[in-house]
Amino acid sequence: MRTQCKSLRSHDQKATVQKRFVSLCFSNPPYHRLKASKVTSLLDISLTERDFKTVQKLIYQLAGISLGDSKQVMVQGRLSKRMRKLNIDCYGEYIKFVQSAEGADEVTNFINALTTNKTEFFRESHHFDFLAKTAFPEIEERARCSGERKLRIWCSAASTGEEPYTIAMAVRQHFSAGQGWDVRILASDIDTDVLHTAETGIYSQERLDDLPPGLQKKYFEREAHGNETFRAKDTLRELITFRRLNLHDDSWPINTTFDIIFCRNVLIYFDAPTQQKVVTHFGKYLRQDGYLILGHSESLHGMSDQFNALGITVYRKLTDPAPLQMNTAFRPQTATLAAPAKRFPAAIEAPRGDHGYRKNSAPAKETQAESDCDVKHSIIVGDVLVSDKPVWITTLLGSCVAVCLYDEAAGIAGMNHFMLPAPRESSTVCNRYGVHSMELLINSLMAHGADRRRLKAKVFGGCSAEHSDFPHIGVSNVDFASNFLKVEGIPVIAQFTNQGTGMYIEFHTLSQKVRVRLLDRKTTEVVSRDEQTKAVTVQASIDRTADVTLFENAY
Structure with a gap:
């Protein structure tokens, strides 16, 4: 039964629209079977909430794409183009x-019509630096052995081709043609329109402006019939399917396994079950120690x-994954394990006494680097340094x-300060949440030159005051x-958490020592209220003139 829709206001309007679309209708079989009289001004039609809900369900069933309720206007605009093409006058009828x-x-x-295809050459360029400096050299070393x-x-989301051609350029820049390497790049996408554009490999000068200097001339040639379009050279095209x-x-x-899989800025369009399904599937197509690169x-x-996180949204497939349990308290996809016991270095006695803590009779001796260092930087909730x-x-x-993370060999260290484990909405990105703060801390360490495999951690805070x-x-x-x-395989060297009071800590980036001073009840209450209301800081409430020996413990 045909869904009722608004009609045109006059016969002349209807005739005008018919004249505009009749040639399209009869030139695109099998749609010629639709009557040309079924033409209505789409400007007078809105996508009803009921039809939008049907579209949401249908695109999820077909492609796993989770459309938010805020996308209704976008869906209306995109589907209207298909309806004009097919001479269909009602969204319900089109569905x-x-x-x-x-x-x-x-x-x-x-x-x-409903997929998003934003891309550019060398987008998120740090991933291609990773290929050149880490992944490709490791693959070469493996080849020398085998x-x-x-x-x-x-490249699992090729879009209009910028990403697979960028990968091909990275390959050509690293592996010379005469070395006898067998290289193949699979470029796939669900959208056949953008795949056609990608396969032609033709781009405007504006699209090529993102290329580093010299690469346009080396890998693209001007089209003979125009001055403003350029075609990827065969040296790139021959690598890509x-x-x-x-x-x-x-x-x-x-029917093969891959050394590297790119799936950048795709998972964000899927709900949690679909994300997990796709990622699990990727694992089956990655060779052992292969890399998965996300947005x-x-x-x-x-x-x-x-997978094991290496930083900068690069993950490595594990050979023997450990079982994972789920914690639904804050975020369904967050792993949870039993909380580790409090750890204390051998030279430090476990806390005890009236206030849950006993001072050291002899505070840890400062190193020369610590005593010479008078530079201090304070951080607050959401900061990473x-x-x-x-x-x-x-x-x-x-x-x-x-959390204090450090690469002792490289002399690189950093600390974050987060307020909650994860947002209730998985699309929320904010460094006040641990899930984002930890990723940012690891990525920042890597950007400074730290080796992900050498990272160690010290953990502090988590007051459980009544x-x-x-x-x-x-x-x-x-x-x-x-x-x-x-889960990330980073060892915890020291941990002082879940105390009945707050604490003030100082972390030295060179010696990796952490000095801890417990707060009194009144100051703890001020700090807790400040955290709960997302206020900036109450650092002034601490007496900074106190001697360093007032720090009861050093970790």
Whole structure:
């Protein structure tokens, strides 16, 4: 039954629209079977909420794409173009057509209309630096041992081609043609329109402006019939195979494994179950120790136990993944394990006494580097600070947690300060949340030259004071930090958490020592309230003139 829609106001208007679309209608079989009289001014039609809900369900079923409620106007605009093309005058009727046997050929166009294809050459360039400095040299070393010079890369969201051609340029820049390497790049996408553009390899000068100097001349040639378009040279094109592939499908028509898989800025369009399904599937197509590269706002933390995070949203497939449990308290895809026991260095006695802590009779002796360092930088909730120079990083902690990470060999260290484990909405990105703060801290350390494999951690904070309005937040923060570090394979060298009071800490980036001073009850209450109201700082409430021996412990 035809959905009722508004008609044109006059016969003349209707005739004008018919004249505009009749040639399209009869030139695109099988749509010629639709009557030309079924033409209505789409400007007078709105996508109803009911039809939008149907579109949401349909695109999820077909492509795994989760459309938010805020996308209704966008969907209306994009589908209206297909309706004009097909001479269909009502959104409800178009949806029925897509779902019918007669409209089977329109399904692909429906998907194409609703997918997003933002891309550019060398987007997130740090990933290509990673290929040149880490991934490719490791693959070369493996080839020297095995004698097999074979490289397989999959770009799973090729869009209009900028990403696969960038990968091809990175390959050509690193591997000379005469070395006998067998290199293949699979470039896939669900959108056939953008795949056609990618396969032609033709781009305007404006699109090529993103290329580093010299690469345009080396890898692109001006089209003979025009001065403003350029075509990728065969030296790139011969490496790439383009293919339509739906990541939401239960099986993929691929008969090989890959050294590297790019899936950047795709998972953000999927809901959590689809994300986990796709990531698990990627694991089956990656060779052992292969790399999975995601977009800047994406993370696998708590989603999969198949991968080890290396920083800058690069993940390495593990050979023997450990089982993973789930914690639904703050975020469904966040892993949780039993909280580790409090750890104290051998020279430090466990806390005890009236206030839950006993002072050292002999405070730890300062190193020369510590005593010579008078540079201090304070951080507050949401901050991350990394340095390759000697500096004291300080902060006040109530229920919040600070994680100190360092690469001792490189002399690079940093600290963060987060307030909650993760946002309730997975699309929220804010450094006040541990899931984002930890990723930023690791990425910043890597950017300074730290080696992800050498990182070590010290964890502090998580006050569980009874007077707090949210007494369990401190425990949740500590659990999150412990779980995150466990999943990422970063050893915890020292931990002082879940105390009944807040603390003031100083972390020395060169010696990696942390000095801890417990706060009195009144100051703890001030700090806790400040954290809960997201105020900036109460650093002034600490007496900075006190001698360093007032710090009861050093870690």
